Amino acid sequence: MKLESKTPDGPVEKKWDKARFELKLVNPANKRKFEVIVVGTGLAGASAGASLAELGYQVKVFCIQDSPRRAHSIAAQGGINAAKNYPNDGDSIWRLFYDTVKGGDFRAREANVYRLAQVSNAIIDHCVAQGVPFARDYGGTLDNRSFGGAQVSRTFYARGQTGQQLLLGAYASLMRQVGLGSVKMFSRREMMDVVLVDGAARGIVVRNLVTGAFESYAAHAVLLCTGGYSNAFFLSTNANSCNVGAAWSAYKRGAAFANPCFTQIHPTCIPVSGEHQSKLTLMSESLRNDGRVWVPKSSGDRRSPDLIPEEERDYYLERIYPSFGNLVPRDVASRAAKRIIDEGRGVGKTGLAVYLDFADAFKRRGVGAIKEEYGNLFDMYHHLTDEDPYQAPMRIYPAVHYTMGGLWVDYNLMTTIPGLFCLGEANFSDHGGNRLGASALMQGLADGYFVIPYTLGGYFAASKLPKADPGQQAFKEAESGAAGRVKKLLSIKGKRTPVSFHKELGSLMWDNCGMSRNAKGLSEALARIPKIREEFWRNIMVTGSGSEFNQTLERAHRVADYLEFAELLVRDAFERRESCGGHFREEHQTPDNEAKRDDANFCHVSVWEHQGPDRDPVLHKEPLKFEHAHLAQRSYA
Amino acid sequence: MKVTLRVWRQTGPDGPGRLVSYEAEVPSTDMSFLELLDTVNEGLIAKGEDAIAFDHDCREGICGMCSQVIDGQPHGPDKAAATCQLHMRRFKDGDVITAEPFRAKAFPVVKDLVVDRSALDRVMTCGGFVSVNTGAAVDANAVLVPKDDAEKAMDAAACIGCGACVAACPNAAAMLFVGAKVSQFALLPQGAPERVRRVLSMRKAMDKEGFGHCSNEAECEAVCPKEVKISNIARLNREFIRALAVSDG
Ligand SMILES: Cc1cc2nc3c(=O)[nH]c(=O)nc-3n(C[C@H](O)[C@H](O)[C@H](O)COP(=O)(O)OP(=O)(O)OC[C@H]3O[C@@H](n4cnc5c(N)ncnc54)[C@H](O)[C@@H]3O)c2cc1C
Numbered sequence: 039m040k041l042e043s044k045t046p047d048g049p050v051e052k053k054w055d056k057a058r059f060e061l062k063l064v065n066p067a068n069k070r071k072f073e074v075i076v077v078g079t080g081l082a083g084a085s086a087g088a089s090l091a092e093l094g095y096q097v098k099v100f101c102i103q104d105s106p107r108r109a110h111s112i113a114a115q116g117g118i119n120a121a122k123n124y125p126n127d128g129d130s131i132w133r134l135f136y137d138t139v140k141g142g143d144f145r146a147r148e149a150n151v152y153r154l155a156q157v158s159n160a161i162i163d164h165c166v167a168q169g170v171p172f173a174r175d176y177g178g179t180l181d182n183r184s185f186g187g188a189q190v191s192r193t194f195y196a197r198g199q200t201g202q203q204l205l206l207g208a209y210a211s212l213m214r215q216v217g218l219g220s221v222k223m224f225s226r227r228e229m230m231d232v233v234l235v236d237g238a239a240r241g242i243v244v245r246n247l248v249t250g251a252f253e254s255y256a257a258h259a260v261l262l263c264t265g266g267y268s269n270a271f272f273l274s275t276n277a278n279s280c281n282v283g284a285a286w287s288a289y290k291r292g293a294a295f296a297n298p299c300f301t302q303i304h305p306t307c308i309p310v311s312g313e314h315q316s317k318l319t320l321m322s323e324s325l326r327n328d329g330r331v332w333v334p335k336s337s338g339d340r341r342s343p344d345l346i347p348e349e350e351r352d353y354y355l356e357r358i359y360p361s362f363g364n365l366v367p368r369d370v371a372s373r374a375a376k377r378i379i380d381e382g383r384g385v386g387k388t389g390l391a392v393y394l395d396f397a398d399a400f401k402r403r404g405v406g407a408i409k410e411e412y413g414n415l416f417d418m419y420h421h422l423t424d425e426d427p428y429q430a431p432m433r434i435y436p437a438v439h440y441t442m443g444g445l446w447v448d449y450n451l452m453t454t455i456p457g458l459f460c461l462g463e464a465n466f467s468d469h470g471g472n473r474l475g476a477s478a479l480m481q482g483l484a485d486g487y488f489v490i491p492y493t494l495g496g497y498f499a500a501s502k503l504p505k506a507d508p509g510q511q512a513f514k515e516a517e518s519g520a521a522g523r524v525k526k527l528l529s530i531k532g533k534r535t536p537v538s539f540h541k542e543l544g545s546l547m548w549d550n551c552g553m554s555r556n557a558k559g560l561s562e563a564l565a566r567i568p569k570i571r572e573e574f575w576r577n578i579m580v581t582g583s584g585s586e587f588n589q590t591l592e593r594a595h596r597v598a599d600y601l602e603f604a605e606l607l608v609r610d611a612f613e614r615r616e617s618c619g620g621h622f623r624e625e626h627q628t629p630d631n632e633a634k635r636d637d638a639n640f641c642h643v644s645v646w647e648h649q650g651p652d653r654d655p656v657l658h659k660e661p662l663k664f665e666h667a668h669l670a671q672r673s674y675a
Numbered sequence: 676m677k678v679t680l681r682v683w684r685q686t687g688p689d690g691p692g693r694l695v696s697y698e699a700e701v702p703s704t705d706m707s708f709l710e711l712l713d714t715v716n717e718g719l720i721a722k723g724e725d726a727i728a729f730d731h732d733c734r735e736g737i738c739g740m741c742s743q744v745i746d747g748q749p750h751g752p753d754k755a756a757a758t759c760q761l762h763m764r765r766f767k768d769g770d771v772i773t774a775e776p777f778r779a780k781a782f783p784v785v786k787d788l789v790v791d792r793s794a795l796d797r798v799m800t801c802g803g804f805v806s807v808n809t810g811a812a813v814d815a816n817a818v819l820v821p822k823d824d825a826e827k828a829m830d831a832a833a834c835i836g837c838g839a840c841v842a843a844c845p846n847a848a849a850m851l852f853v854g855a856k857v858s859q860f861a862l863l864p865q866g867a868p869e870r871v872r873r874v875l876s877m878r879k880a881m882d883k884e885g886f887g888h889c890s891n892e893a894e895c896e897a898v899c900p901k902e903v904k905i906s907n908i909a910r911l912n913r914e915f916i917r918a919l920a921v922s923d924g
């Protein structure tokens with residue numbers, strides 16, 4: 039496999055202009071002859087689907103939920119970054135670029151990150167034009183706030199519902215195109231496979247989740263915008279239906295998978311309350327702008343927080359990282375919490391939590407101001423925990439939240455399969471080893487609104503793509519492969535439920551491949567995953583039939599994918615013998631327990647190529663060069 | 676504690692439906708109602724029986740996927756909460772809890788507690804947007820929006836499209852949903868160019884999908900998980916009358 043990043047040469051600030059000039063154009067009259075399949079309606083998919091239809095392409099869009107408006111992007115709370123520099127506080131495209139590369143611990147492609155920073159401003163302009171009700175100042179201009187890891191205020195927000203408002207903007211544009219007839223929308227469909235004809239992606243097979251029927255759709259290109267794989271850990275902040283299935287099926291068809299071990303653990307989530315827990319809830323990190331994180335100084339101090347005097351509290355983030363304080367990047371904050379809790383200084387019933395305290399902010403800014411900014415988050419916390427955060431500090435704990443790894447894509451967002459593109463969280467491209475807060479929304483919308491409309495045209499104009507149709511052999515084969523798996527799942531009639539396997543896998547992943555990892559734990563996981571998988575295919579119980587709405591079957595199918603994929607994730611974590619970003623290998627840390635990168639040996643993207651079911655995947659490396667943002671040890675002290 | 680669940684079971688859109696009782700052990704009152712359904716389902720699957728189908732996804736009150744009528748109320752007894760935000764601490768030992776699907780002519784049952792709300796998407800295709808192509812926007816600060824208008828627009832835009840307002844309404848009207856969208860754009864300068872067209876077209880689509888008309892019952896406002904206010908319906912009506920007055924149609 040040859041990895042060609044297709045990054046244009048020349049100075050980083052000219053690369054995107056150069057690429058746009060060099061990419062061939064499709065004549066306006068010819069655009070409607072091209073059909074495009076978009077899988078996923080999150081920020082990436084909805085923005086791509088709408089923008090491509092506006093250009094004149096014929097677009098088919100698919101999603102799992104009953105409506106495209108419900109994609110997981112809807113849950114994003116805190117905000118979206120852009121380099122507008124409206125607050126006049128020193129921001130610039132260059133600074134956003136630099137912060138993102140540094141925040142990602144120097145494991146992202148410079149050229150991609152620069153482009154992301156470059157188009158960030160146009161995203162805000164477009165969203166405002168769509169009627170997204172961003173927060174504003176009294177003069178009517180847009181308001182900004184600073185967000186985890188940034189020393190400038192570059193984050194735009196709509197209360198604590200930024201993802202919802204941005205997604206509804208993109209969804210509205212998509213619905214407009216549905217009304218105009220240039221987008222056909224297929225909801226409650228799960229992509230089972232990508233179909234290749236003459237080596238290029240020419241369609242997909244989906245399962246209609248209402249009828250159970252397998253359906254094939256052909257097109258000239260396929261865009262996967264299917265989100266991240268945090269649910270490999272069972273408990274995460276992601277919505278229940280988030281899955282790796284679409285990306286995984288592409289991997290098995292030859293699309294390389296990059297950096298699967300780069301997963302992000304978010305420091306501010308509501309702690310686990312018991313065995314029954316089905317998901318974890320994020321408390322937006324914007325809360326760290328005003329909340330102060332602390333634990334008691336002495337371990338085993340079980341007094342209620344109001345009884346612990348100021349001098350017996352350890353505001354440990356402010357102590358260890360005086361210049362960034364509570365705003366250190368997520369990975370740093372999460373690991374600090376883990377270390378504190380490992381020392382026995384955790385709080386709450388389970389001891390698996392730290393306080394996030396607003397008492398000072400109430401005094402400084404007034405309860406009203408805090409309520410205006412975070413009201414819905416406070417309500418959410420109250421609802422979930424039955425504790426009033428206006429009265430007592432919140433309890434928080436880290437949880438799996440985001441996956442930086444994903445399908446490998448070149449500068450044009452194309453995977454190693456020609457005609458198969460990947461956008462949004464599902465690709466690996468822009469965040470390296472750690473994503474900064476408010477940058478995922480930016481990336482999803484950059485990919486969909488401002489990158490793919492150019493690069494897809496370039497692909498079409500430069501390729502010969504004879505007509506494909508669902509009657510072709512390749513489609514029939516993919517359909518029968520998918521049907522075969524469903525039939526098998528239904529026929530085993532074992533004793534264990536899909537959820538029980540998912541939980542077993544999840545707790546193994548969290549314990550052995552979570553916030554901190556080591557060779558022993560990873561080897562154990564590598565040995566155990568195939569055993570769980572083997573039992574799954576012997577002892578799974580899936581009730582109901584394949585020809586109806588069957589959520590047990592849906593879950594079993596997704597868990598089966600996670601049981602394969604998790605092994606690749608762990609293998610990647612094992613092979614990356616350095617610590618960087620969210621990937622912390624205990625063997626590689628500085629004397630003060632910070633991540634220690636190994637640039638001499640690991641300054642690359644790890645790119646995995648599938649070799650068939652019974653053979654180990656092959657690791658390729660895309661070297662990373664840093665010509666502008668100079669490799670430096672991240673320091674937030 | 677123990678509760679009895681009475682759950683609506685229906686094999687498909689045309690299949691007969693009935694309430695089926697399940698005795699459920701509640702291991703922790705911290706668990707959500709949906710997590711209790713998960714537990715019941717685990718038991719059913721282990722016995723080889725069909726699990727109860729119900730829609731859910733984010734489980735934190737934002738995606739609008741969950742959609743049950745619990746003890747006669749869309750989204751259950753808690754104010755300003757979606758089905759997924761209902762916790763078992765709301766109930767006590769021995770309670771009988773009834774779970775049914777959202778019912779409305781425009782929301783046919785798919786299975787058990789799952790309904791088809793695609794009618795709401797179809798209404799959105801008829802004007803629930805600003806017609807602006809990617810790339811055509813002016814600088815974000817070029818158009819000033821008074822803070823108060825932006826806040827009111829945000830109150831309306833908070834709608835999660837769950838359809839509880841429809842399920843609660845004796846007329847199965849979708850006017851809170853449509854009113855929220857029309858209001859959001861009526862309050863913002865970006866919505867102005869299509870102000871007339873939007874309200875006429877969305878109203879028409881709403882009627883075509885079989886949604887009824889508001890008769891001021893205010894049941895919608897009472898169940899709305901995002902506390903979208905009924906004043907949005909008043910604004911919808913004003914916008915509609917204004918549109919009739921200024922348009923030729
Ligand atoms: C609680 C929470 C808060 C967050 N807050 C922020 C924030 O404040 N700022 C920020 O920048 N980022 C935030 N993030 C991250 C950000 O929301 C996501 O990374 C981003 O929204 C992902 O968008 P996406 O379009 O790539 O995928 P998603 O929104 O996950 O959409 C995936 C789509 O693919 C579809 N799909 C998936 N698999 C299949 C399949 N097999 N077949 C058919 N369809 C399929 C789904 O139906 C869905 O439509 C947050 C994330 C979480 C979990």
Ligand code: SF4
Pocket residue numbers: 833834835836837838839840841851852855895898899900901902903
């Ligand atoms: S107005 Fe309220 S009840 Fe109606 S769809 Fe929107 S959020 Fe749901």
Ligand code: FES
Pocket residue numbers: 730731732733734735736737738739740741757758759760
């Ligand atoms: S499951 Fe998302 S709102 Fe209830």
